[in-house]
Amino acid sequence: MSENKPVIQLPVKEMKAIAQLVPALLFLLLAGAVLFYKERMLFIDSPHVLFRVVNDGRLHIEEHRIGSFITQMFPLLFSKLGIPFRMLVVLYSASFYIFYGTVALLLVYKFKNYGLAILFGLYFTLFVSDTYYWPNNEVHQGITWLFLAFALNAYFAERSKPLLVGILIFAATFALAIWTHPLVMIVAVYLWVAARLRKEEWPYSKVQTIVFSLLLLTISYLKFRQGNEHGYDATKIELVTKTQLPGIGEILQSPVIKYFFEGCLNNYWLFIAIFAAGLFYAIRQGKYLFSVFTVLCAMGYLLLLGIVFKDVNTNRFYIESEYMPLAIICSAPFVYYLLPKLNIRTGTLLITVIFCVRVLFIFQAHHKFSNRVAILDGMLNKMKEKNLTKIAIPEPVPFADSALIMNWGAPVESIILSKLKGDDPQRTFLFADPNLLTTTLKTGNDTLIGCWEIWPKARINSTYFRPNWSAPYTTIGYTELMK
Numbered sequence: 001m002s003e004n005k006p007v008i009q010l011p012v013k014e015m016k017a018i019a020q021l022v023p024a025l026l027f028l029l030l031a032g033a034v035l036f037y038k039e040r041m042l043f044i045d046s047p048h049v050l051f052r053v054v055n056d057g058r059l060h061i062e063e064h065r066i067g068s069f070i071t072q073m074f075p076l077l078f079s080k081l082g083i084p085f086r087m088l089v090v091l092y093s094a095s096f097y098i099f100y101g102t103v104a105l106l107l108v109y110k111f112k113n114y115g116l117a118i119l120f121g122l123y124f125t126l127f128v129s130d131t132y133y134w135p136n137n138e139v140h141q142g143i144t145w146l147f148l149a150f151a152l153n154a155y156f157a158e159r160s161k162p163l164l165v166g167i168l169i170f171a172a173t174f175a176l177a178i179w180t181h182p183l184v185m186i187v188a189v190y191l192w193v194a195a196r197l198r199k200e201e202w203p204y205s206k207v208q209t210i211v212f213s214l215l216l217l218t219i220s221y222l223k224f225r226q227g228n229e230h231g232y233d234a235t236k237i238e239l240v241t242k243t244q245l246p247g248i249g250e251i252l253q254s255p256v257i258k259y260f261f262e263g264c265l266n267n268y269w270l271f272i273a274i275f276a277a278g279l280f281y282a283i284r285q286g287k288y289l290f291s292v293f294t295v296l297c298a299m300g301y302l303l304l305l306g307i308v309f310k311d312v313n314t315n316r317f318y319i320e321s322e323y324m325p326l327a328i329i330c331s332a333p334f335v336y337y338l339l340p341k342l343n344i345r346t347g348t349l350l351i352t353v354i355f356c357v358r359v360l361f362i363f364q365a366h367h368k369f370s371n372r373v374a375i376l377d378g379m380l381n382k383m384k385e386k387n388l389t390k391i392a393i394p395e396p397v398p399f400a401d402s403a404l405i406m407n408w409g410a411p412v413e414s415i416i417l418s419k420l421k422g423d424d425p426q427r428t429f430l431f432a433d434p435n436l437l438t439t440t441l442k443t444g445n446d447t448l449i450g451c452w453e454i455w456p457k458a459r460i461n462s463t464y465f466r467p468n469w470s471a472p473y474t475t476i477g478y479t480e481l482m483k
Contacts, residue, residue, distance in 0.1 A: 019114035022121035030097035037093040039369035044409035045136035051412040065138040067180030071095040111151035125358035126327040129365040131320035142180030149173035185220040251306035278334030389468035394434040397478040425468040
């Protein structure tokens with residue numbers, strides 16, 4: 001039990017009214033996930049994961065990001081039940097916001113952690129436009145598990161659970177969150193220290209504080225070690241730990257930093273307003289240490305992005321997901337020191353306006369993803385006209401490459417869309433380096449080329465996918481195909 005019962009200094013009634021907007025927001029985004037299911041489920045990672053889960057009949061966990069099981073359970077279980085394919089795809093698109101919305105409901109109505117709930121809503125909006133249509137970045141699931149971990153552990157701490165029980169719950173929930181994506185550890189440490197600096201909502205005793213702090217650092221260190229040893233995460237961590245760090249000037253000139261400041265002028269301007277207003281109110285209330293800590297964490301996070309992506313010109317859908325944890329760090333002063341000063345009507349109106357503005361940015365971003373679906377559809381129609389079922393298109397294809405944003409997912413994007421169109425057999429196409437075409441196409445007729453692997457007929461779930469097993473791949477140029 002806490003040695004000193006926490007004193008909640010926030011106006012609970014007002015914060016609850018504002019926090020209730022967050023589940024509404026996430027279920028609105030859930031409706032969007034259903035409406036734009038093709039845009040979301042026919043874009044690189046989503047169809048790749050869906051195709052593997054449906055055909056292999058098991059979860060597809062990459063880079064030890066175990067928390068992603070929660071959304072993959074939808075296509076896994078429903079494919080085993082043999083539900084119609086379109087419904088399966090829609091449910092997978094919806095599964096992400098079903099998870100997020102459920103956690104938001106728990107934050108508000110079970111745990112009554114209103115500040116955390118509002119931060120959760122701001123995470124899913126302030127830096128979100130294109131990235132809404134790329135749901136398979138595990139950082140979002142990791143952040144969701146993290147918010148649940150904070151709320152759950154505070155809930156148990158306030159109810160005098162034995163220390164051993166608390167340790168087990170803390171270790172399990174925070175390990176799940178942090179193991180789902182390495183960026184989660186940064187947010188976890190920030191929220192833990194920031195909550196302690198606020199003091200008024202701290203539910204832990206001195207012993208619990210010491211033990212749980214050591215646990216959090218240990219889990220973070222172990223995840224760092226694991227991520228540093230191999231795979232995709234290791235390539236990012238090495239840029240920080242095993243190379244000569246660039247100077248501040250070089251970091252500030254990196255594309256990711258330049259785009260951040262440009263984006264704050266034309267897309268993410270609400271983020272700047274929220275950060276500045278929150279800091280102003282925190283400083284006015286004498287929360288100097290909290291404010292300095294927040295600013296240093298924000299600067300450190302941006303510098304980290306600048307180092308990792310110093311030579312990378314990446315797409316908006318990707319880099320927005322890297323910015324999103326910054327929304328939590330920089331919105332904390334706004335949520336904990338500005339919003340409590342407002343009455344119900346003003347606070348509710350303010351958050352409603354913020355959410356509505358960001359939802360408009362999300363909606364407007366659909367055009368480029370709807371356009372790429374139309375391109376995929378047009379290519380399949382031309383294949384049907386020319387009686388082609390399996391083709392390889394030599395690169396480069398400047399128009400298609402640009403409009404498709406990325407094209408490595410084309411083999412599964414095309415067969416999934418073909419299935420949705422009712423084709424039998426389904427059609428599939430891929431883009432390939434001309435120098436590698438001969439090697440790439442050295443497969444038998446009864447094999448299918450996927451994104452990163454070759455699929456033999458025996459491995460394909462015939463309930464859903466029936467490509468033309470009797471035809472070889474045909475090489476045809478994009479211009480010739482579209483005549």
